[in-house]
Amino acid sequence: MLKLALTKGRIEEKSIEKLALCGYNVEELSDKGRKLLFLCPHPEAETLQIVLAKANDVITYVEHGTCDIGIVGRDTIMEMGGDFYELLDLGFGKCRFALAGLKGKQFYKGFGHRIIATKYPNVTNRYFEAQDTECEIVKIDGSVELAPVLGLADAIVDIVETGSTLKENGLEIYEEIAPISARLIVNNASLKMKNESVGDFIDRLSQVIG
Amino acid sequence: MLKLALTKGRIEEKSIEKLALCGYNVEELSDKGRKLLFLCPHPEAETLQIVLAKANDVITYVEHGTCDIGIVGRDTIMEMGGDFYELLDLGFGKCRFALAGLKGKQFYKGFGHRIIATKYPNVTNRYFEAQDTECEIVKIDGSVELAPVLGLADAIVDIVETGSTLKENGLEIYEEIAPISARLIVNNASLKMKNESVGDFIDRLSQVIG
Numbered sequence: 001m002l003k004l005a006l007t008k009g010r011i012e013e014k015s016i017e018k019l020a021l022c023g024y025n026v027e028e029l030s031d032k033g034r035k036l037l038f039l040c041p042h043p044e045a046e047t048l049q050i051v052l053a054k055a056n057d058v059i060t061y062v063e064h065g066t067c068d069i070g071i072v073g074r075d076t077i078m079e080m081g082g083d084f085y086e087l088l089d090l091g092f093g094k095c096r097f098a099l100a101g102l103k104g105k106q107f108y109k110g111f112g113h114r115i116i117a118t119k120y121p122n123v124t125n126r127y128f129e130a131q132d133t134e135c136e137i138v139k140i141d142g143s144v145e146l147a148p149v150l151g152l153a154d155a156i157v158d159i160v161e162t163g164s165t166l167k168e169n170g171l172e173i174y175e176e177i178a179p180i181s182a183r184l185i186v187n188n189a190s191l192k193m194k195n196e197s198v199g200d201f202i203d204r205l206s207q208v209i210g
Numbered sequence: 211m212l213k214l215a216l217t218k219g220r221i222e223e224k225s226i227e228k229l230a231l232c233g234y235n236v237e238e239l240s241d242k243g244r245k246l247l248f249l250c251p252h253p254e255a256e257t258l259q260i261v262l263a264k265a266n267d268v269i270t271y272v273e274h275g276t277c278d279i280g281i282v283g284r285d286t287i288m289e290m291g292g293d294f295y296e297l298l299d300l301g302f303g304k305c306r307f308a309l310a311g312l313k314g315k316q317f318y319k320g321f322g323h324r325i326i327a328t329k330y331p332n333v334t335n336r337y338f339e340a341q342d343t344e345c346e347i348v349k350i351d352g353s354v355e356l357a358p359v360l361g362l363a364d365a366i367v368d369i370v371e372t373g374s375t376l377k378e379n380g381l382e383i384y385e386e387i388a389p390i391s392a393r394l395i396v397n398n399a400s401l402k403m404k405n406e407s408v409g410d411f412i413d414r415l416s417q418v419i420g
Binding site for chain 1: 274360
């Protein structure tokens, strides 16, 4: 049995769609109530045990070997890092990291102490370091787009998909930082010990993405 | 205007109930869609501006002075700490921190390397340090109760309300760590600069709790 940690939310549905295209029986998974653990059998391949988890936890599960493979956004990989293999760009769950703030504020033309609110302090820190610009980072857990509205921060670094959340809050993108999409990650030991079934899974998945 | 950061979820509804009892017009708040910002007027007191936020962010908002006051669980205060006044035990949102794990495992009678999964690494660390017991802490973001089931951890430290989530996953409480309830916190500067309206708010709230 192969254990797969799958990120809940934004990339979950698309992942299930691809697994169905690979021939996995995802019936139980599509019909979930509050369950988080599922078995997805396949007529020819090893059964998948799927754990639905938050993005950070997908990486934790894969790093610790609780799961052999994981599907998670590049945003979380960039923020958390960790010791695992990133083997496949799944091509869906596309969005990007962006620096954004109140419309018309001309962030880069201002001077002085800047406060940036973000769920991604490591990504933000690296971005500003690379630009040799100092800023204070405030870690926010949810609804980062409120921070400039409430006056907590001068700007935010967040993932942006359609941009409608920014627009609703009177914000605009100042600069794009990095593209993001869903990635397949594999536990180091599993890649060696379960080489054949991991390889087989990757082959099947590769054929339905693109 | 007084700005109040209110924790979304578990203690939100009870807080709104108490604010209504205090005479605030919470109509808009009770009827929310995806909005996170609300105005609650009062016939005799200062209008409240309410921001719905995640627990950690309530503390961030109050610490930075984005909000004057906050309502947040003692679990988050114990984990995050911070520079603010904790002025009132609101008496609702009661639960407790507990050490839990698979039923019948007799955690304390075992030996060797122990792994504890938790959303609260600081609380967990202090608890085990006080017992002079070494353990490895794995930070988990959601569904901590799965960690012993999946074999990631020997036990978890989490908040427990009714215990039904533990039961559903075949877990039991090994030890209770600390009682929890919702608390009123106040920004340091606001307590001085807005002393009268903060005091008035606390008086009104005090009369409807207990």
